[in-house]
Amino acid sequence: MNESGISRDLIRGHIDTIILRVLLEGDNYGYEIMKSITVISKGQYDLKEPSLYTSLKRLEGQGLIESYWGEESQGGRRKYYRITPEGAETYRANLSAWKMARGLIDLLIERQEESS
Template sequence: MGASSISSDLIRGNIDTIILRILCEGDNYGYEIIKSISKYSQGQYELKEPSLYTSLKRLESQGYITSYWGDESQGGRRKYYTVTPEGTTSYHHSVEAWKTAKRLIDQLIDQLIESGEGLN
């Protein structure tokens, strides 16, 4: 299994949080969200369109984002997404949960390394 496979597996459960983070910066549409994720990951992670739109639908059904159609003056008509106050709250809770999980995982891995277990 390559590094990109591992990254995808680890990241998959946090896609909603990542999308909410991007939308906290301002309204955006699908293609630009994908580009932002690629940019912020320095090209190490590429979110696929089906995953993006599944997440956007889920976030919208939960009331964490809303959508609207932009005007057509800048090319094709685009659907923009904006984070709601509930989405901002959910984002902050998810970040805190991630930090707690990261600390626990780091602790478990460090303890195993220090004990010499799991190195076989």
């Protein structure tokens, strides 16, 4: 576990949904996606570059996001990503499934005090 007590394994299975959530806010490129995730998590989670690009490639292959080259006038060109309508639908479905799973896990893990 890291210093915040959260196992990276608990988050790993949700990286695609986290990226889709960031892209719902608007088109973005890799470094800014990673930075957004750090900010949203209040510094408790840093998505590593290899994981990011593996997820982006998978999401693009599934048609949930699409990429395009930016028109920067300074520095190197950046590859931007945008969420597709299918990606937005998948995000909503994944969020709903997460909420149901979280409720079930809470029931299974949290000890309920018996009332006498």
